Amino acid sequence: MKILVCISKTPDTTSKISFVNNGKEFNSEGIQYIMNPYDEWYALVRAVELKEKNGGSVTVINVGDVSSEIVIRKALAIGADDAIRVDVSPESSLQVAKEIAAHASGYDLVLTGKETIDYNGAEVGAMLAELLDLPYVSFAFKLEKEGDNWLVSREVEGGTETLKVGGPIVLSAAKGMAEQRIPNMQGIMMAKKKPLNVVASIGAEKGSVVASHEMPPAKSGVKMIAPDDMDTLVKLLHEEAKVI
Amino acid sequence: MSVLIAVEPVNGTINKGGFELATFARLTADQLGTEANALVLGNASNAGELGKYGIHTVHTLQHPNLEVFDSQVYSKVIAQAAKQLGANIVVVRHTANGKSILGRLAILMSADAVSGVNAAPQAGSVFTVSKSVYSGKAIAHYQLSSNTKVLSLMGNALQPQFLGQEVNPQAISLEVGNPKLQLVSRETETGHVPLPEAEKVVSAGRGMKGPENWGIVEELAAALGATTACSRPVADTGWRPHHEHVGQTGVAIRPNLYIAIGISGAIQHLAGVNNSKTIVVINKDPEAPFFKAADYGVVGDLFEVVPRLTEAVKKFKNA
Ligand SMILES: Cc1cc2nc3c(=O)[nH]c(=O)nc-3n(C[C@H](O)[C@H](O)[C@H](O)COP(=O)(O)OP(=O)(O)OC[C@H]3O[C@@H](n4cnc5c(N)ncnc54)[C@H](O)[C@@H]3O)c2cc1C
Ligand SMILES: Nc1ncnc2c1ncn2[C@@H]1O[C@H](COP(=O)(O)O)[C@@H](O)[C@H]1O
Numbered sequence: 262m263k264i265l266v267c268i269s270k271t272p273d274t275t276s277k278i279s280f281v282n283n284g285k286e287f288n289s290e291g292i293q294y295i296m297n298p299y300d301e302w303y304a305l306v307r308a309v310e311l312k313e314k315n316g317g318s319v320t321v322i323n324v325g326d327v328s329s330e331i332v333i334r335k336a337l338a339i340g341a342d343d344a345i346r347v348d349v350s351p352e353s354s355l356q357v358a359k360e361i362a363a364h365a366s367g368y369d370l371v372l373t374g375k376e377t378i379d380y381n382g383a384e385v386g387a388m389l390a391e392l393l394d395l396p397y398v399s400f401a402f403k404l405e406k407e408g409d410n411w412l413v414s415r416e417v418e419g420g421t422e423t424l425k426v427g428g429p430i431v432l433s434a435a436k437g438m439a440e441q442r443i444p445n446m447q448g449i450m451m452a453k454k455k456p457l458n459v460v461a462s463i464g465a466e467k468g469s470v471v472a473s474h475e476m477p478p479a480k481s482g483v484k485m486i487a488p489d490d491m492d493t494l495v496k497l498l499h500e501e502a503k504v505i
Numbered sequence: 506m507s508v509l510i511a512v513e514p515v516n517g518t519i520n521k522g523g524f525e526l527a528t529f530a531r532l533t534a535d536q537l538g539t540e541a542n543a544l545v546l547g548n549a550s551n552a553g554e555l556g557k558y559g560i561h562t563v564h565t566l567q568h569p570n571l572e573v574f575d576s577q578v579y580s581k582v583i584a585q586a587a588k589q590l591g592a593n594i595v596v597v598r599h600t601a602n603g604k605s606i607l608g609r610l611a612i613l614m615s616a617d618a619v620s621g622v623n624a625a626p627q628a629g630s631v632f633t634v635s636k637s638v639y640s641g642k643a644i645a646h647y648q649l650s651s652n653t654k655v656l657s658l659m660g661n662a663l664q665p666q667f668l669g670q671e672v673n674p675q676a677i678s679l680e681v682g683n684p685k686l687q688l689v690s691r692e693t694e695t696g697h698v699p700l701p702e703a704e705k706v707v708s709a710g711r712g713m714k715g716p717e718n719w720g721i722v723e724e725l726a727a728a729l730g731a732t733t734a735c736s737r738p739v740a741d742t743g744w745r746p747h748h749e750h751v752g753q754t755g756v757a758i759r760p761n762l763y764i765a766i767g768i769s770g771a772i773q774h775l776a777g778v779n780n781s782k783t784i785v786v787i788n789k790d791p792e793a794p795f796f797k798a799a800d801y802g803v804v805g806d807l808f809e810v811v812p813r814l815t816e817a818v819k820k821f822k823n824a
Pocket of ligand 1: 738750752754755770
């Protein structure tokens with residue numbers, strides 16, 4: 262079984278976000294980058310588990326410049342066998358999907374995270390599936406191999422559903438799919454020897470890109486209410502906030 | 506040139522999310538001086554009501570192949586309808602299914618795509634929409650120059666508005682492909698509004714001490730007609746079901762009212778809830794970071810404050 266996992270690099274969740282150049286560019290100064298949690302904890306770990314159970318290989322792919330290599334090495338330390346880095350700075354989901362599609366044929370399973378925690382797009386997986394002309398199952402929280410079929414459970418509005426599908430698929434992984442794995446010393450040592458292939462970009466078109474950013478309006482400050490005066494809180498929620 | 510919304514009924518009816526979509530489409534169409542139409546995929550008893558929210562023509566399509574949601578089948582149908590109806594802007598909801606359609610449509614229609622749009626397009630010469638990014642820490646504006654555009658609309662981003670009258674839905678005939686996905690089972694959660702759609706949410710964290718204490722949270726939620734949620738450690742330790750976990754790695758929500766009980770307000774928790782319109786924080790620690798993100802704060806022991814709040818809500822409702 263050949264599995265491809267798409268991994269992206271995102272600012273650490275505790276990062277303070279700011280922009281430069283009139284809100285056009287993200288200010289990366291002092292930002293710590295991590296592997297997108299959905300890609301790492303759910304997509305990658307499940308891929309490695311499936312390989313451990315059924316044999317085969319796990320390849321990770323990242324569209325990004327050389328600064329992504331730190332997260333790629335981490336993915337190799339967690340258990341991926343080899344890696345591809347498409348050498349271009351990602352600017353849009355369309356560009357990323359097209360760059361990945363150029364290297365994504367021949368896999369039995371292509372996994373993405375549910376979404377990146379920076380632009381929260383949840384777009385790349387569906388685009389990739391369309392480019393590869395494959396079925397797509399989004400927000401999967403359970404994935405099993407059953408004979409020639411995949412058995413997948415996913416979150417839908419107002420519940421969950423379980424689906425069966427044969428042949429290669431693209432799937433986005435959500436919470437529940439696997440448990441986070443901390444790479445051990447042996448994994449980290451082995452990761453250094455695993456192949457990381459840097460390939461040139463195909464120069465994919467970008468489509469819509471962000472024109473500018475702004476910060477959300479600041480809260481006007483918290484109003485404190487005495488713990489024994491809940492009638493006042495209810496009154497404020499009704500008359501001032503108009504939410505009840 | 507027109508705007509088309511693709512609506513997927515949930516359990517045989519179009520819900521509030523569908524009417525938000527209709528309102529968004531109409532506001533967009535008004536700006537562009539065009540018309541907003543709808544394609545309803547599957548059976549919905551209230552399809553005609555989309556007219557009330559500003560939809561000109563409601564096209565309905567029923568087909569056995571639509572019974573399982575296969576994004577490949579759905580996207581091809583929607584792209585076909587857009588072509589047939591001359592629509593250059595297609596809008597879907599920002600739900601699990603909507604997001605699966607959006608990316609595919611972007612490719613199929615060679616369209617510019619933006620997911621999770623949070624307000625009607627800004628007036629101006631260039632088509633500009635915005636969305637919340639970095640888990641609510643910033644807002645990004647996208648300018649779309651391509652003639653065809655596909656958007657997904659964030660739930661609760663705008664209130665449905667009456668902009669028209671009920672219409673008679675019309676059946677449309679489109680080619681529907683064979684799904685490759687096979688439905689094995691479907692489990693519906695009943696009894697409460699699912700979190701992403703909830704207008705009021707009562708959420709609790711580790712300050713609750715244990716799952717046996719959740720009764721007071723449920724009573725407050727029941728009094729308010731709210732959905733319950735929790736912080737991540739609470740779901741991870743099995744005190745509450747996983748689907749209640751809100752935050753960066755859980756569900757992102759934007760209710761009108763979010764009440765946080767015994768939750769410290771870690772940045773990863775805030776990431777999923779800071780788009781809520783009004784936030785109430787109940788915590789015994791006046792230094793809890795959550796107070797900085799709150800509109801109303803109560804410093805006190807939750808085991809005393811929460812039952813008192815429930816009583817006050819009941820008193821208000823009965824008055
Ligand atoms: C990558 C990453 C992703 C994460 N994603 C999420 C996420 O999606 N969602 C999430 O919630 N967390 C997430 N976390 C975890 C997050 O950092 C916090 O650890 C977590 O939110 C804390 O949960 P809590 O507030 O319930 O518990 P605590 O931080 O332990 O807070 C408990 C609070 O209860 C108060 N309290 C205690 N007793 C009482 C009482 N009797 N009356 C009133 N108040 C009381 C305390 O003062 C305290 O403020 C993530 C962490 C990481 C690293
Ligand atoms: N630059 C990238 N390189 C590789 N994979 C990516 C990249 N950006 C996004 N992805 C994958 O696509 C998923 C969804 O991303 P997005 O559509 O940006 O929310 C992520 O969880 C990753 O699995």
